[in-house]
Amino acid sequence: MTVDDARHGPTESNRHAPTDQGVTVNDETTAAGTRSPLISRRNVLRAGVLGAAGVGIAGVAGTRAVRAVADAGWQPTYRREVHLAATDGWVSMPKLAKKVPGYWPDTLAPEPFNMYVFGFRDLTGASDAVVIGERGKAQISAPVLSFDQGSEVRVTLTNLGLSQRPDLVDGHTMHWHGFNNAIPIFDGVPEMSASVPIGKSITYLYRPHDAGTYMYHCHFEDVEHVQMGMTGLLFVRPLMNYDASGAQQIDQTDPVYPGRKLLRYVFNDEATRYDREFPIFLTENMPEDHFRDAHIQISDWSTYDAGFALFNGRAFPDTIADSFDPMLDYEVGSDGARLKYQPQTARIDVEVHEKVLLRVAHLGSVRHTITVDGIPLHVVGADATPLRGEDGIPAVAATGTSPAVAAVPGTDNTYFTNSIDIGPGESRDVIFDAPAVGTYLVYDRNFMNMSNTGGSGYGGMLTHLVVHPAGTLGPQTAV
Amino acid sequence: MNLTRATAFAAGLAVVATALVATSTSSVAAASDQSEGILCEPGAPNFDIATGTGHISMPDGNVVFTWGFSTSTHTFQLPGPVLCVTEGDSVSVTLTNTLDEDTSLVFPGQENVMADGVPSLPQADSTGRVSSLAPVATKNNGQVTYTFTADKPGTYLYESGTDPVKQVEMGLYGALIVYPRNAPFQAYQDPRSSFQPTAAGQPRREFIHILSQIDPELHLAVEQHKAFDWSTYQAHYFLLNGRSSPDTVSPNNASWMPNQPYGSMVHVREHTAPGLGGDTKPALVRYINVMPVDAAFHPHGNTERVIAEDGQPLDTIGGPDSSYGKFLVDIGANRTADALFTWENVEGYDPITNPVPVQISPYQDVLTSASTWYAMSPYLGKVGELPAGITSLNQCGEYYHMAHNHALQFATNFGASFGGQMTLIRIDPAAGC
Numbered sequence: 001m002t003v004d005d006a007r008h009g010p011t012e013s014n015r016h017a018p019t020d021q022g023v024t025v026n027d028e029t030t031a032a033g034t035r036s037p038l039i040s041r042r043n044v045l046r047a048g049v050l051g052a053a054g055v056g057i058a059g060v061a062g063t064r065a066v067r068a069v070a071d072a073g074w075q076p077t078y079r080r081e082v083h084l085a086a087t088d089g090w091v092s093m094p095k096l097a098k099k100v101p102g103y104w105p106d107t108l109a110p111e112p113f114n115m116y117v118f119g120f121r122d123l124t125g126a127s128d129a130v131v132i133g134e135r136g137k138a139q140i141s142a143p144v145l146s147f148d149q150g151s152e153v154r155v156t157l158t159n160l161g162l163s164q165r166p167d168l169v170d171g172h173t174m175h176w177h178g179f180n181n182a183i184p185i186f187d188g189v190p191e192m193s194a195s196v197p198i199g200k201s202i203t204y205l206y207r208p209h210d211a212g213t214y215m216y217h218c219h220f221e222d223v224e225h226v227q228m229g230m231t232g233l234l235f236v237r238p239l240m241n242y243d244a245s246g247a248q249q250i251d252q253t254d255p256v257y258p259g260r261k262l263l264r265y266v267f268n269d270e271a272t273r274y275d276r277e278f279p280i281f282l283t284e285n286m287p288e289d290h291f292r293d294a295h296i297q298i299s300d301w302s303t304y305d306a307g308f309a310l311f312n313g314r315a316f317p318d319t320i321a322d323s324f325d326p327m328l329d330y331e332v333g334s335d336g337a338r339l340k341y342q343p344q345t346a347r348i349d350v351e352v353h354e355k356v357l358l359r360v361a362h363l364g365s366v367r368h369t370i371t372v373d374g375i376p377l378h379v380v381g382a383d384a385t386p387l388r389g390e391d392g393i394p395a396v397a398a399t400g401t402s403p404a405v406a407a408v409p410g411t412d413n414t415y416f417t418n419s420i421d422i423g424p425g426e427s428r429d430v431i432f433d434a435p436a437v438g439t440y441l442v443y444d445r446n447f448m449n450m451s452n453t454g455g456s457g458y459g460g461m462l463t464h465l466v467v468h469p470a471g472t473l474g475p476q477t478a479v
Numbered sequence: 480m481n482l483t484r485a486t487a488f489a490a491g492l493a494v495v496a497t498a499l500v501a502t503s504t505s506s507v508a509a510a511s512d513q514s515e516g517i518l519c520e521p522g523a524p525n526f527d528i529a530t531g532t533g534h535i536s537m538p539d540g541n542v543v544f545t546w547g548f549s550t551s552t553h554t555f556q557l558p559g560p561v562l563c564v565t566e567g568d569s570v571s572v573t574l575t576n577t578l579d580e581d582t583s584l585v586f587p588g589q590e591n592v593m594a595d596g597v598p599s600l601p602q603a604d605s606t607g608r609v610s611s612l613a614p615v616a617t618k619n620n621g622q623v624t625y626t627f628t629a630d631k632p633g634t635y636l637y638e639s640g641t642d643p644v645k646q647v648e649m650g651l652y653g654a655l656i657v658y659p660r661n662a663p664f665q666a667y668q669d670p671r672s673s674f675q676p677t678a679a680g681q682p683r684r685e686f687i688h689i690l691s692q693i694d695p696e697l698h699l700a701v702e703q704h705k706a707f708d709w710s711t712y713q714a715h716y717f718l719l720n721g722r723s724s725p726d727t728v729s730p731n732n733a734s735w736m737p738n739q740p741y742g743s744m745v746h747v748r749e750h751t752a753p754g755l756g757g758d759t760k761p762a763l764v765r766y767i768n769v770m771p772v773d774a775a776f777h778p779h780g781n782t783e784r785v786i787a788e789d790g791q792p793l794d795t796i797g798g799p800d801s802s803y804g805k806f807l808v809d810i811g812a813n814r815t816a817d818a819l820f821t822w823e824n825v826e827g828y829d830p831i832t833n834p835v836p837v838q839i840s841p842y843q844d845v846l847t848s849a850s851t852w853y854a855m856s857p858y859l860g861k862v863g864e865l866p867a868g869i870t871s872l873n874q875c876g877e878y879y880h881m882a883h884n885h886a887l888q889f890a891t892n893f894g895a896s897f898g899g900q901m902t903l904i905r906i907d908p909a910a911g912c
Binding site: 152154171175177178180181182183184185186187189190191192193194195196197200201202203204205207209210219221222223224226227299300301302303304363365366367382383384385387389390391410411413423424425426 | 671713714715716717773775777779780781782784794799800801802803804805806807809822823824825826828835836837838839840842844845846847848851852853857859878879880881885886887888889890891893894895896897899903
C-alpha cells in the first residue's frame with residue numbers, strides 16, 4: 001500500500017522532495033557528477049570537534065548539511081581502526097506517547113530528553129579531551145560498524161563512566177555477536193576474559209573471514225547493559241566487492257549510474273547483489289527499567305514488558321526523521337536537538353530501479369515479524385551465513401589435458417516471503433526490488449509493537465520506504 | 480546493579496571450583512567417566528518411570544518444589560531421565576504415578592504409540608471434553624505402559640500429556656534420543672551428522688540442552704495445594720538441564736545437587752587435521768525446548784550448523800542440503816534442534832611465533848571477575864600471571880566461551896545476570912589439558 005506523504009503532517013512536506021535529497025557523502029567526486037557542498041563524515045566530526053566551526057556548519061548550512069550527514073549516519077565505511085566510547089546519557093522517545101505513570105517521561109531527564117540510557121559513541125580520531133567531553137552523551141543504536149572481509153580491524157573501547165550513576169563502577173566490553181572462531185580475550189565476556197574499567201581502554205582485534213550482518217553489544221551484566229542501549233549493527237563486506245587488484249569494482253553497465261563504484265554483494269555470491277542497503281536494527285525498551293537505573297533502584301530483569309519498540313533506536317514517528325550527528329548542535333526545539341543521540345534514521349530512501357538490501361538484526365527480547373507491505377522479500381542470508389547448503393562443489397582448475405570444472409553451488413535455501421520472523425540475537429539479509437515511486441510502510445506485524453507504551457495511534461516499529469524516481473538520489477557510496 | 484548478581488555469583492563459584500576439581504580428577508581415572516556430556520539412563524529400551532516430587536536448588540540460594548520423572552537410579556530428579564534407544568528398538572516405558580492427580584506421557588514425533596496395548600489417543604471426560612492427550616496413569620499409584628517402535632533417529636522429548644500447561648512447567652519432561660542403527664557417533668544415518676568419537680567410558684562429545692522455566696509462585700501454590708491464577712504467571716528461573724547458571728557447568732551427578740543430575744557444559748578440543756591431536760569432527764548439541772515460548776540460544780565462539788529440527792534431518796543422503804548455519808539457534812516451543820559445533824584456532828596466535836598484534840592490557844588495567852575462567856593469557860594452552868585475590872577456574876590455559884539464551888531476561892536468576900539458561904563451551908588445546 002502506498003501512503004500519501006501529506007497524511008503525516010506539515011513536517012513531512014518537503015522531506016522527500018527529490019530536489020532536497022541528500023547526496024551521498026564522499027570525499028571524492030562520484031561518477032554521478034560534481035555535487036554541491038559535500039561534507040564528509042570525517043569533516044563534520046572534525047568541525048564538531050572544533051566547536052565554533054561545528055556550530056557554524058549546523059547553523060549556516062542548516063538542512064543541507066544535516067541532510068548530507070543524514071545519509072552518512074550509517075553510511076558504510078571501510079575503516080580498520082575504530083574508537084568507541086561507552087557511557088550513559090539521555091534520549092527521547094516520541095513526545096506524544098502515552099505516559100507511563102511514575103516512570104516515563106523520566107523526571108530527571110534534561111530537556112529535550114525523557115529516557116535514561118547507556119550506549120556507545122563513535123569517537124574515532126577525536127582527541128582525548130574531546131573523548132572525555134562526551135561522557136554522559138551516549139547514543140542508542142550504537143554506531144554501525146562495517147569492515148571488509150579479510151582485513152585486520154582494531155576497535156578500541158574506552159569506558160567513560162556513568163555521569164548519572166557515579167555510584168556504579170560498571171565495566172564495559174565489546175562483544176562481536178556471531179564472530180566465528182573467536183578467542184575469549186576479544187569476545188568481550190567479562191567472566192571469560194576482561195572488561196574495561198572506568199577511565200581505561202581495551203583494543204579488540206578482529207580478522208573477519210565471513211561476510212554478513214552481525215551485531216555487537218556490551219556483555220558486562222549483559223541483561224542490563226543490553227536493555228539500556230549498548231547494542232548496534234556490524235557488517236562484514238565480502239571480498240567480491242573488490243577486483244583482483246584490490247580496487248572496488250565498478251559497474252559500467254548500471255543503467256542509472258554507469259560507473260557506480262560500489263557494486264555490492266552481501267556474500268561472495270552473484271545472487272546477493274544489491275544497489276542500496278539499509279540497517280533495520282530491532283530493539284525494545286522497558287521504560288520502568290530505564291527509570292530505575294537512573295533513580296538508583298534495582299530492577300528484576302526477569303520480568304520484561306516492552307514499552308517502546310524501536311527501529312535503529314527510534315520509535316515511530318521519529319523513525320522517519322532524518323539522521324543527525326551527535327557531535328553537532330541543533331536548533332532548540334528541532335528534531336535534531338531531540339534525536340541527536342538516536343542519530344540513525346530508519347527511513348529507507350531508494351530509487352525505483354534498485355535492488356534494495358535490508359540488513360535486519362535484533363538485539364531486543366521478544367520476537368518480531370517485520371513486513372514491507374505488499375513487496376516480496378528475498379531472504380538470502382541469516383546470522384551472517386549464506387542460505388546455501390554445504391553440498392556445493394568447488395571449482396577445479398584445468399591441469400594438463402583435464403579441462404577446468406566449474407564450481408557447483410550448494411543447495412539454494414534462500415526463500416521469498418512477505419514477513420521476516422526474527423527472534424532475539426538473529427539477523428537476516430533481505431533483498432527486494434524497489435516498487436513504483438511512492439511511500440510504503442515497513443512495520444512489525446505483531447501490532448503490539450506498532451504502538452508506543454500501549455497508547456492509541458501508530459508508533460513503535462513502523463517506518464517509511466520512500467521510492468524516488470531514477471537518478472534522483474545519487475549512488476550510495478562510502479567513505 | 481551489583482548486589483544481587485554478586486551474591487548469586489559468589490554462591491555459584493564455590494560450586495564451580497569444586498566442579499573443576501572433580502572434572503580433572505575424574506578425567507585421569509581410566510574407568511568410566513560420565514562427568515560430562517550426554518548421560519543415558521540404563522535399561523534401554525525398557526524403562527520404568529515414576530512421577531515424584533522434590534526440591535531443586537537455585538544458584539541464588541532459593542529452593543524450589545518441583546515435580547519430576549525418575550527411575551530407580553534417583554529418588555527424584557529434574558529433568559526426567561535421558562532415554563536413549565536405537566533405531567528399530569521396541570521401546571517400552573511404564574509410568575507409575577505417585578502424584579495426587581492423573582498424569583500421562585506423550586512422545587511427540589513417535590508414531591503408533593500404544594498405551595497398555597491400545598492406541599495412545601487423546602482422552603475425553605464424560606461430557607466429551609478433552610481430559611488428557613494420552614491414556615492416564617491415575618493418581619495415587621496408577622500405572623500405564625506406553626510402547627512404540629523407535630523407527631526414526633533423532634532428538635525428541637517426552638512429557639506429560641495431562642494438564643500439560645501445569646504439569647510440564649512443574650517438571651514432567653525429559654529427553655528421548657534415538658540413535659541411528661549401525662552408525663556410531665552419528666546423529667542420523669547421513670555421515671554428515673557425524674560427531675567426534677570418544678573412547679568407550681569417556682565423556683561423549685554429545686550434549687543435551689533442555690530448556691525450561693519456572694514461576695516460583697506456581698510451584699509454591701502447588702506445594703501448598705493452593706489455587707494459582709495463571710493470568711499472573713511470570714517465570715523467574717530459566718533452566719538448562721534442570722539447573723540455572725552457573726550451576727550448569729558443574730559435572731553430571733554433582734553430589735551437591737542430588738536432584739539435578741545433568742550438567743550442560745560443552746567440552747571440545749580445538750579442531751585440527753587428523754593426527755594433530757585435536758578434534759577432527761564437531762560436537763553434537765541436542766536442543767530441547769519445553770518452554771511455552773521460543774528459546775533463542777546463542778553459542779559464543781562459533782556459528783553452529785543446524786542439521787535437524789524435531790528429529791527430521793535437514794540434510795539427507797542423496798538429497799538437497801537444507802542445513803543452515805546459525806549463531807543463534809532458535810528452538811520453538813516444545814521443539815528440538817540438533818546442531819554441530821566446532822572451534823578452530825584460525826589465527827594460530829602464539830606468544831613467540833605469532834603474537835596477538837595488539838597490546839593485551841596488563842591485568843592492572845582491566846577488570847577481572849573475582850573468579851575467572853580466563854587464563855590471563857590470550858593464547859590457547861598458556862597461563863598468565865594471576866592477580867592477587869583472584870580465583871582461577873582455568874586448568875591449563877583452555878578457552879571458555881559462553882552459550883546462553885539471548886532473550887536476556889532468560890539468562891538471569893530472578894533477574895540477576897549471569898544466570899538462567901547459560902552454560903559454557905570449553906575448548907582444550909589439541910594436546911589436551
